[in-house]
Amino acid sequence: MQELKDQELNDKMMEAVIRTAVGAHTIWKRELIRFWRDRSRAIGAFVQPTLYLFVLGTGLGAFFRSGGAEGDYIQFIFAGVIAMSLLFTSIFSAVSIVWDREFGFLKEVLVAPIPRASIAIGKAFGGATVATLQGTLILIYAPFVGISLNIITVPAIILVMFIISFAITSLGVVVAARMRSLEGFQVIMNFIVMPLFFLSGALFPISNLPPWLSGLVRLDPLTYGVDALRNLTGGVSGALAPVYPIWLDVGAVTLFGAMMITSAVWLFNRQE
Amino acid sequence: MQMNIITVTDLVRRFGDLTAVDGVSFQVKEGEIFGFLGPNGAGKTTTINMLCTILRPTDGHATVGGHDVVRSPMSVRRNIGIIFQDPSLDDKLTARENLDFHARIYGVPSSERAGRIQDVLEMVELDGRMNDLVRVFSGGMKRRLEIARGLIHHPRVLFLDEPTLGLDPQTRRHIWEYLLDLRKEKGVTLFLTTHYMEEAENCDRIAIIDNGKIIAVDTPVGLKDGVGGDVITLHSENSEELAAQINSRYEVEATATNGSVSFSTEDGEEFIPRLFRDLSTEIGSVNLRRPTLEDVFVQMTGRAIREEEADNTDRMRQHARAWRSRR
Incomplete structure (x- = not known):
C-alpha cells in the first residue's frame, strides 16, 4: 500500500517536472522568435558597446599609457564591454514580463496547465540565450583590439557569458515579478542596472580602490562576471590583470544565479 | 439525462471589505450555452476567474468537468478554454506562432499540432492569414483568433468573458455564428458573461446577476414570460409622478427610470386608450412591445442595466486597486 502511494507520488512529481520543462521550453522559444524578429534592435544594441570599446577604450587608453600603466586599456575594457552588453540585454529581456502583463499575454501563460515555475525558468533561459548571442557578436571585435582567442577560450567565454546572463535575467525576473507598470523601468535602470555596471570594474581596475568603494565592488555580483571574462580574454597584466582566480569568479556568479532563480520561481508561485 | 459539467455551490469572493461574489450557486449542463447577464461590476468576471482557477474563492465550492x-x-x-475580456495575444508573433505556443503549453502532442492549428484557423476563417503578424489584425480578427486558440486543446468548456465587447454589430453577429456552429458541431459547453441583451438571447439559459448575487436563472423565454404580457413605455417630463399615478389607479407595477415609465400588462393594445382617457399628466410618447431581457432586469432590480455601468466599474476598480496596494 505504502509502495503504491510512493509510486503515485513519484508519477506526480515526474509529471510536474515534465510540464515545467515543456512550459519553460515553449517560453524560451518565444523569446528567441521575438529576438529574431526584432533584429534591428539587436543591431541597435550593438552600437553602445562599440562606442565604449573603441572610443572610450582608445581615448582613455592613451591617457593610461601616459600614466605609465602596463598593458593596454582597450584589451582591459574588452571584458567590461561584453559584460555591459550582457547586463543590458538580460535586464531588458526580463522586464518584458511587465510588457506581457500590460498587454495581456501574461494572462494566457498564467492560466495554462503548466507550473508557474516554468514561466520564471523559461524567461531566465530565454533572456540568457538572447544576451549570450548579443555578447558573442562582440567577440568579432577581438582581433581588432589585439585579443587572441582560440578554440578553447571561445566556448569557455560563451559558457561564462551564459552563466552571467542567466544570473542577471533571473535578477530581472525577480524585480519584474511584482512590477505592475512600465513606469518603474527608469527606477530599475537607476537603482539596479547602473550601479551594477559602474561597480563591476568593467571600466576601471579594482585592485587599488579606497575601502568604501572596494567594499561595494566586492558586493556586486557582476564584478565576478567581468573578472571571469577578463581571465579568459587575457592580454592584460600588472594593475590591469584579473583579481580573482576563475573558479572563484564562476562560483560566485553561479551561486548568485541560483539564489535569484530560486527567488524568481518562489515569487511566481505566490502570484495570484 | 444530461450531466452537469459545472456545479457551483455558495461561491463567495471578497476583496478586502468588498464582496464581489456573494454566495452564488448554479449548475451548467454539458453542451449548454450558459450566460451570465448583469451590469459591469456585478461579479461576472470574478465568478469566471474563480471557475478558471485564476482567483481562489474566499468560500464555497465549484467543480468544472468533475474537477474541484x-x-x-x-x-x-486542461479541460477549459478561456477567452478573456481584454486581448491576450502576442502581436509580435504570427497567428500560427500564437496557436503553436498555446498548443505546446497545453500539452497537445507534436504530431497533432499542425493539423489542429489548421482546423481551428479554418473554423474562424483565418487560415489564409496564418503567417501574418497579429499586429496587423483588426479587433474582430484578433477575437476570432483567440476563439480558435481557446479550442486548440479540445476543451470541454469554453469560457468567454464579454466575447464581443467593443466590436461592431456586424463582427459581433459573425462571432456568434462561429460560437453557435461550434456548439452544434463539437458539443462544447459555452459559459459566457455579457451585458449585451441581444447576446444573452443566444443562450440556452441565463443567470441574471446583480451586486454579486444571482437573482434568476432560466431560459430567455422563461425569463421574459415572467415579466408577463406586453411592455408599455411612456416618456414624460414628470416620470415619477406618472409612475405613482399609474400604480395607484391600475393593477400594474410601473417603474420610473430616466424620464420614462415602463410597466407590463396583459392586453397592451386595449390598455393604451384607457390610459390616455384616464390620465392628466402630459405624456410625450408611447411605445408598446413584447418584453426583452432588459425589461426582465428592470423588473427584478428596479433599474436599467446600462445606467449604472460607469459607476459600478469605477467602484470595482477602486476597490481592486486598494486591495492590491494593501498586500
Whole structure:
C-alpha cells in the first residue's frame, strides 16, 4: 500500500517536472522568435558597446599609457564591454514580463496547465540565450583590439557569458515579478542596472580602490562576471590583470544565479 | 439525462471589505450555452476567474468537468478554454506562432499540432492569414483568433468573458455564428458573461446577476414570460409622478427610470386608450412591445442595466486597486 502511494507520488512529481520543462521550453522559444524578429534592435544594441570599446577604450587608453600603466586599456575594457552588453540585454529581456502583463499575454501563460515555475525558468533561459548571442557578436571585435582567442577560450567565454546572463535575467525576473507598470523601468535602470555596471570594474581596475568603494565592488555580483571574462580574454597584466582566480569568479556568479532563480520561481508561485 | 459539467455551490469572493461574489450557486449542463447577464461590476468576471482557477474563492465550492477548482486546478485548466475580456495575444508573433505556443503549453502532442492549428484557423476563417503578424489584425480578427486558440486543446468548456465587447454589430453577429456552429458541431459547453441583451438571447439559459448575487436563472423565454404580457413605455417630463399615478389607479407595477415609465400588462393594445382617457399628466410618447431581457432586469432590480455601468466599474476598480496596494 505504502509502495503504491510512493509510486503515485513519484508519477506526480515526474509529471510536474515534465510540464515545467515543456512550459519553460515553449517560453524560451518565444523569446528567441521575438529576438529574431526584432533584429534591428539587436543591431541597435550593438552600437553602445562599440562606442565604449573603441572610443572610450582608445581615448582613455592613451591617457593610461601616459600614466605609465602596463598593458593596454582597450584589451582591459574588452571584458567590461561584453559584460555591459550582457547586463543590458538580460535586464531588458526580463522586464518584458511587465510588457506581457500590460498587454495581456501574461494572462494566457498564467492560466495554462503548466507550473508557474516554468514561466520564471523559461524567461531566465530565454533572456540568457538572447544576451549570450548579443555578447558573442562582440567577440568579432577581438582581433581588432589585439585579443587572441582560440578554440578553447571561445566556448569557455560563451559558457561564462551564459552563466552571467542567466544570473542577471533571473535578477530581472525577480524585480519584474511584482512590477505592475512600465513606469518603474527608469527606477530599475537607476537603482539596479547602473550601479551594477559602474561597480563591476568593467571600466576601471579594482585592485587599488579606497575601502568604501572596494567594499561595494566586492558586493556586486557582476564584478565576478567581468573578472571571469577578463581571465579568459587575457592580454592584460600588472594593475590591469584579473583579481580573482576563475573558479572563484564562476562560483560566485553561479551561486548568485541560483539564489535569484530560486527567488524568481518562489515569487511566481505566490502570484495570484 | 444530461450531466452537469459545472456545479457551483455558495461561491463567495471578497476583496478586502468588498464582496464581489456573494454566495452564488448554479449548475451548467454539458453542451449548454450558459450566460451570465448583469451590469459591469456585478461579479461576472470574478465568478469566471474563480471557475478558471485564476482567483481562489474566499468560500464555497465549484467543480468544472468533475474537477474541484481549488484542489485540482491543473485538471480544470486542461479541460477549459478561456477567452478573456481584454486581448491576450502576442502581436509580435504570427497567428500560427500564437496557436503553436498555446498548443505546446497545453500539452497537445507534436504530431497533432499542425493539423489542429489548421482546423481551428479554418473554423474562424483565418487560415489564409496564418503567417501574418497579429499586429496587423483588426479587433474582430484578433477575437476570432483567440476563439480558435481557446479550442486548440479540445476543451470541454469554453469560457468567454464579454466575447464581443467593443466590436461592431456586424463582427459581433459573425462571432456568434462561429460560437453557435461550434456548439452544434463539437458539443462544447459555452459559459459566457455579457451585458449585451441581444447576446444573452443566444443562450440556452441565463443567470441574471446583480451586486454579486444571482437573482434568476432560466431560459430567455422563461425569463421574459415572467415579466408577463406586453411592455408599455411612456416618456414624460414628470416620470415619477406618472409612475405613482399609474400604480395607484391600475393593477400594474410601473417603474420610473430616466424620464420614462415602463410597466407590463396583459392586453397592451386595449390598455393604451384607457390610459390616455384616464390620465392628466402630459405624456410625450408611447411605445408598446413584447418584453426583452432588459425589461426582465428592470423588473427584478428596479433599474436599467446600462445606467449604472460607469459607476459600478469605477467602484470595482477602486476597490481592486486598494486591495492590491494593501498586500
